[in-house]
Amino acid sequence: MIPVWVGKIVAKRVIKAIKYKIDLKKIDKYVNKPNELDVQIKYLQRTVTKQGRYIEELEKDVAILKKDSHPPVEGLEKRLKKLEKKEK
Numbered sequence: 859m860i861p862v863w864v865g866k867i868v869a870k871r872v873i874k875a876i877k878y879k880i881d882l883k884k885i886d887k888y889v890n891k892p893n894e895l896d897v898q899i900k901y902l903q904r905t906v907t908k909q910g911r912y913i914e915e916l917e918k919d920v921a922i923l924k925k926d927s928h929p930p931v932e933g934l935e936k937r938l939k940k941l942e943k944k945e946k
Contacts, residue, residue, distance in 0.1 A: 931937075
């Protein structure tokens with residue numbers, strides 16, 4: 859039978875080898891801490907939100923202008939031609 863202290867030493871070395879091979883700290887850092895892409899995505903989200911608000915404001919302005927504008931004049935081209943003929 860193997861003594862307990864030998865088992866502890868072997869277990870510690872196996873765990874150390876696994877940690878060295880996998881490097882859990884780097885994985886934890888990559889998963890839990892924001893990296894460059896996360897920062898860029900947050901910036902883009904803010905930019906898109908601002909642009910969305912701006913577009914909504916422009917759409918409201920266009921709706922107001924359409925409401926205030928007069929309807930198109932029918933037969934305007936014919937009237938202009940008649941006026942040009944009268945001037946000649």
